[in-house]
Amino acid sequence: MILPNKKIKIALIGYRLSRGGAEKVMAILSQFFEKQGLEVHTIVVLDEISYSYSGKLVNLGKMKNASKGLLNKWNRFTFLKTYLDENQFDFIIDFRFRTKPIQEVLIAKWLYKTNTIFTVHSFLIDHYMPNWSFLSRFMYGDCYRLVNVSDESKALIEKKHQLKNVVRIYNPIDIEVIAVESQEENEIPYDYIIGVGQMETNIKQFDKFIEAYSKSVLPQNNIHLVFLGDGEQKKMLQNLVKERKIEDKVHFLGHQDNPFKYLKNAKFFVLSSLNEGLPNVILESLACETPVIAFDCSSGPKEMIQHRENGLLVENQNVEKLSEAMNLFIEDENLYRYCKQNALQSVQSFSVSAIGKQWLDLMKISLK
Secondary structure (H helix, E strand, O other): OEOOOOOOEEEEEEOOEOOOHHHHHHHHHHHHHHHOOOEEEEEEOOOOEOOOOOOEEEEHHHHOOOOOOHHHHHHHHHHHHHHHHHHOOOEEEEOOOOOOHHHHHHHHHHHOOOEEEEEEOOOOHHHOOOOOHHHHHHHHOOOOEEEEOOHHHHHHHHHHHOOOOEEEOOOOEOHHHHHHHOOOOOOOOOOEEEEEOOOOOOOOOHHHHHHHHHHOOOHHHOOEEEEEOOOOOHHHHHHHHHHOOOOOOEEEOOOOOOOHHHHHHOOOEEEOOOEOOOOHHHHHHHHOOOOEEEEOOEOOHHHHOOEOOOEEEEOOOOHHHHHHHHHHHHHOHHHHHHHHHHHOHHHHHHEHHHHHHHHHHHOOEOOO
């Protein structure tokens, strides 16, 4: 048990403080830990800061030069090692993607010299640890803990890599902040449903979402579709909307710093992903009292959505069933109202106070 007679020092390390779900979790936890009296150092690799955070910021992205050469990378690497050695942190929590085995061996075995927690934020566990089990066990078998955000990804790692130090802690959401920001004025003048996420890759499968929407009763009932997000896939999706002849009903609003005011006023949120980790946006939608329809994909949705209680789980990758679920929420008003009234209460266990306590318990940090 670490007692609060000395200030506990924690380093949170991520690629950035913007855009991604893991980055948002890192930002929320930095604020929670600082409020508990811990000394927090928030370290990022890229100079991309948009989320609110707490603690001392160490922005390695500011040290990058135009060449992006090996020497510059080595200088940043050795700067970080010196910084970690000098500060003698009690814990390091690593939120990064980890896809370069040689680099990650150096980080796990040479750079980090204290209690280290590595996080895994996707069912695609190869984005966080080597495919070779012997190497994953070498790198992470003796770390303090390996934290997964869903039971399904935890089970996958334990089965594939035979690791014994894996735990599951769900992503936290700041329900109070969401409540405030969701009350901002929403200028959208029509009824709508909503999809949220990056459009850099097709992992969110917004094309399937558009297909299901176009086959549903929603367009003819003048219920529009709004997307929040940007990326290279956007043009393809806009072309698909034109092909389906629903361009007057589908709207691409780009990235929004405050998505909550859009989630709050949507009839429901739809998740059409190929796979996930624990998608924050489901929790955020429910916290906005907006029910959810989601593919029962790996992993996450089934651990947040209680079917016909706060939303609808749809047979994975079945576009026809997704369209039918949209129709059901429009045609069965009693079911829709029931799911809507249950939404906020269903995410109380994901509050930052509840999840933050699980992190403190994991690290055996006792507070007065």
